[in-house]
Amino acid sequence: MIRRFMLALQFLTRIPVRLKGSAGGKDLTGSAAFYPLAGLIIGAILTLTYAVSLLFFTNYISAALTFAVYVIITG
Numbered sequence: 001m002i003r004r005f006m007l008a009l010q011f012l013t014r015i016p017v018r019l020k021g022s023a024g025g026k027d028l029t030g031s032a033a034f035y036p037l038a039g040l041i042i043g044a045i046l047t048l049t050y051a052v053s054l055l056f057f058t059n060y061i062s063a064a065l066t067f068a069v070y071v072i073i074t075g
Contacts, residue, residue: 003027008034013042014075046070 003019008031010017049069053062 004031005034005037007031008038009041012038013073015073042070042073045073 003023004027006017006019007023007027009015010019011031012035046066046069050062050066053065057065
């Protein structure tokens with residue numbers, strides 16, 4: 001179960017995830033069930049980025065910074 005979540009995170013982001021061995025077909029298809037959780041993590045990172053950057057910058061700069069973080073995380 002953790003392996004499938006890590007595969008989903010590895011597939012949807014650029015976050016370095018190390019897995020032992022190779023992933024089989026069942027692991028790859030089963031990882032699709034964890035895509036919403038991986039998306040939630042991405043969304044939480046972006047929300048935190050935007051909220052913190054609003055403390056220091058204007059709305060437009062915060063949005064640009066959040067978009068840059070999005071591109072960096074997802075590739």
